Amino acid sequence: xxxxxxxxxxxxxxxxxxxxxxxxxxxxxxxxxxxxxxxxxxxxxxxxxxxxxxxxxxxxxxxxxxxxxxxxxxxxxxxxxxxxxxxxxxxxxxxxxxxxxxxxxxxxxxxxxxxxxxxxxxxxxxxxxxxxxxxxxxxxxxxxxxxxxxxxxxxxxxxxxxxxxxxxxxxxxxxxxxxxxxxxxxxxxxxxxxxxxxxxxxxxxxxxxxxxxxxxxxxxxxxxxxxxxxxxxxxxxxxxxxxxxxxxxxxxxxx
Amino acid sequence: xxxxxxxxxxxxxxxxxxxxxxxxxxxxxxxxxxxxxxxxxxxxxxxxxxxxxxxxxxxxxxxxxxxxxxxxxxxxxxxxxxxxxxxxxxxxxxxxxxxxxxxxxxxxxxxxxxxxxxxxxxxxxxxxxxxxxxxxxxxxxxxxxxxxxxxxxxxxxxxxxxxxxxxxxxxxxxxxxxxxxxxxxxxxxxxxxxxxxxxxxxxxxxxxxxxxxxxxxxxxxxxxxxxxxxxxxxxxxxxxxxxxxxxxxxxxxxx
DNA sequence: CGTATTTTTATCGTTTTTTTTCGTTTTATC
DNA sequence: GATAAAACGAAAAAAAACGATAAAAATACG
Numbered sequence: 001x002x003x004x005x006x007x008x009x010x011x012x013x014x015x016x017x018x019x020x021x022x023x024x025x026x027x028x029x030x031x032x033x034x035x036x037x038x039x040x041x042x043x044x045x046x047x048x049x050x051x052x053x054x055x056x057x058x059x060x061x062x063x064x065x066x067x068x069x070x071x072x073x074x075x076x077x078x079x080x081x082x083x084x085x086x087x088x089x090x091x092x093x094x095x096x097x098x099x100x101x102x103x104x105x106x107x108x109x110x111x112x113x114x115x116x117x118x119x120x121x122x123x124x125x126x127x128x129x130x131x132x133x134x135x136x137x138x139x140x141x142x143x144x145x146x147x148x149x150x151x152x153x154x155x156x157x158x159x160x161x162x163x164x165x166x167x168x169x170x171x172x173x174x175x176x177x178x179x180x181x182x183x184x185x186x187x188x189x190x191x192x193x194x195x196x197x198x199x200x201x202x203x204x205x206x207x208x209x210x211x212x213x214x215x216x217x218x219x220x221x222x223x224x225x226x227x228x229x230x231x232x233x234x235x236x237x238x239x240x241x242x243x244x245x246x247x248x249x250x251x252x253x254x255x
Numbered sequence: 256x257x258x259x260x261x262x263x264x265x266x267x268x269x270x271x272x273x274x275x276x277x278x279x280x281x282x283x284x285x286x287x288x289x290x291x292x293x294x295x296x297x298x299x300x301x302x303x304x305x306x307x308x309x310x311x312x313x314x315x316x317x318x319x320x321x322x323x324x325x326x327x328x329x330x331x332x333x334x335x336x337x338x339x340x341x342x343x344x345x346x347x348x349x350x351x352x353x354x355x356x357x358x359x360x361x362x363x364x365x366x367x368x369x370x371x372x373x374x375x376x377x378x379x380x381x382x383x384x385x386x387x388x389x390x391x392x393x394x395x396x397x398x399x400x401x402x403x404x405x406x407x408x409x410x411x412x413x414x415x416x417x418x419x420x421x422x423x424x425x426x427x428x429x430x431x432x433x434x435x436x437x438x439x440x441x442x443x444x445x446x447x448x449x450x451x452x453x454x455x456x457x458x459x460x461x462x463x464x465x466x467x468x469x470x471x472x473x474x475x476x477x478x479x480x481x482x483x484x485x486x487x488x489x490x491x492x493x494x495x496x497x498x499x500x501x502x503x504x505x506x507x508x509x510x
Numbered sequence: 511c512g513t514a515t516t517t518t519t520a521t522c523g524t525t526t527t528t529t530t531t532c533g534t535t536t537t538a539t540c
Numbered sequence: 541g542a543t544a545a546a547a548c549g550a551a552a553a554a555a556a557a558c559g560a561t562a563a564a565a566a567t568a569c570g
Contacts, residue, residue: 003517018259021557031519036558051257052526053557122393125377126313129400138377138405140395140413145384150393154416158395158409256526276547289528291548307536308547511570518565525558535548540541 099170167198207231353404354425422453462486
């Protein structure tokens with residue numbers, strides 16, 4: 001239910017960015033319980049983020065969605081990261097794309113020697129800055145705050161100036177036909193460009209991506225050389241990957 | 256768990272670069288243990304780097320030499336940063352170049368509205384990621400670990416695709432003839448390109464740079480529109496700037 | 511005016527956060 | 541390299557914030 005007070009709370013939050021429950025209760029001359037109810041409702045409506053003791057405007061300083069996304073399946077991602085890293089030799093040039101799983105790969109690459117890494121992911125650049133045996137080349141682009149990605153034409157343009165040994169990409173979703181999907185058209189442009197400018201393409205993803213969907217098609221699993229995943233693929237996709245010549249590497253399974 | 260205080264700590268760190276546990280405890284009126292827990296959590300969330308006695312903003316390049324350089328004349332740099340920020344209106348497009356003083360400017364810009372900032376400095380990008388009113392465009396380039404700079408042809412190439420209202424540059428050294436100097440030839444190329452592709456050029460520097468020297472000449476003070484500095488310039492340089500039409504703004508002196 | 515509905519407040523047990531208190535580790539100084 | 545001071549983490553106690561529910565107040569409506 002919309003009330004005058006809830007609107008006022010929103011305007012106040014827009015001005016201040018944040019407010020405590022006590023302050024709001026005092027300011028509107030109501031009890032804290034009333035304020036709490038207001039804030040709970042505003043949170044459910046997606047307008048504010050509730051924190052202990054108060055609330056902040058949604059989309060403010062902290063990025064809840066990304067933090068949450070990074071925590072999701074964190075253990076699996078670390079395993080996938082290590083698995084991919086095992087297939088990356090020293091003295092190699094790499095693309096590393098946007099995504100929490102690709103960041104896990106970057107972390108697993110901290111001990112590798114003599115890598116040249118091109119990335120459009122600020123987090124990957126920050127991580128690999130810690131490996132002094134690794135030359136880090138950052139692609140240009142517009143900084144997307146939600147995930148540290150560099151996107152847009154500038155990123156694509158820049159990537160086209162390289163040709164690397166291996167590209168490591170992620171995907172927001174996968175479907176059982178073997179298509180890789182994403183949400184942001186601008187990012188898909190970058191991903192396609194990365195695939196074109198790499199000799200081999202590795203997809204790093206966790207199995208939960210099969211349970212999600214996204215509107216834009218990046219490419220087919222037929223276009224990648226290897227898939228690294230934490231659980232077997234659904235349906236007959238494993239068989240089709242075999243036909244496509246796409247090797248599938250599953251965490252914990254050694255050949 | 257997100258709290259109001261943890262968000263505030265983050266904004267404070269973005270503005271200051273670093274903070275001690277004692278200062279934060281005093282500032283928020285809580286005990287040091289509470290601050291410690293906050294910082295530990297923020298570290299686990301990947302937002303800050305914990306150091307003995309306090310914390311620093313994460314993301315960035317952690318380099319002892321660079322950290323030391325950043326602490327050098329830190330107070331002066333903050334003042335210069337605020338001074339420059341006062342001359343930057345809202346709704347403006349900016350270049351921000353490599354350098355500890357330019358980073359201080361970025362920190363002072365956290366409250367500005369509607370900026371478009373192009374930068375080849377990873378630290379600046381990380382700082383301004385905290386200002387959601389600001390579009391951040393990162394130039395491509397090879398990551399230089401010593402200072403988070405993006406250098407090389409790629410950076411130059413990318414900068415040439417822009418034309419901004421104001422460029423904010425620094426310099427490693429200045430001489431009494433009014434020449435700006437630097438150490439790295441690759442960086443000088445970028446600086447020159449930035450000067451060419453901005454309508455106005457601001458030099459932000461501290462007076463100690465007159466006591467240092469460097470091998471490569473970037474340009475003359477005659478090529479910049481305004482100098483922001485913490486102390487009067489030596490010799491007859493102030494007079495010559497007047498002849499060149501280069502305005503000089505000194506911290507603490509109001510006109 | 512009286513009743514029904516919504517909104518707010520009061521109460522209480524539960525959860526979360528903060529502080530207190532300890533021994534341990536790190537850093538600074540001689 | 542020894543010693544003192546500062547900073548640290550862990551655990552228990554205290555305080556604050558929380559959600560749920562029922563009572564009270566305000567509002568709506570015939």
